[in-house]
Amino acid sequence: MSLTPVMTEEALDERVASGDLLVAYFSTPTCNVCKVLRPKVADLLDRIGVGGVYVDTTAVPATAAQRLVFAVPTIIVYGDRRELERYGRHLTLDALEATLTRYAELLAGD
Secondary structure (H helix, E strand, C coil), X not given: CCEEECCCHHHHHHHHHCCCCEEEEEECCCCHHHHHHHHXXXXXXXXXXXXXXXXXXXXXXHHHHHCCCCCCCEEEEEECCEXXXXXXXXXXXXXXXXXXXXXXXXXXXX
């Protein structure tokens, strides 16, 4: 699964519109924290079977602005065609894993 790059607002909208649990990882190529965190998030998503996308905010600034992402890294969890949770700058992988596990169980019950 990993983090698939998205290059347009429409591509991200399509993934969100599917209704599946999705993690959007907003970052820049120059963010050192992001470089360390990104592979860890990708491994977590692969391990628990959740889809993810990577949004380079320098390549598609309008997409980031539309989602109110003004600092990196920002992780937005989508499900059921809407934003469920947002993590900005300070997050732990344990908290992200707990959130994803909880929402995966809730959305599976639909």
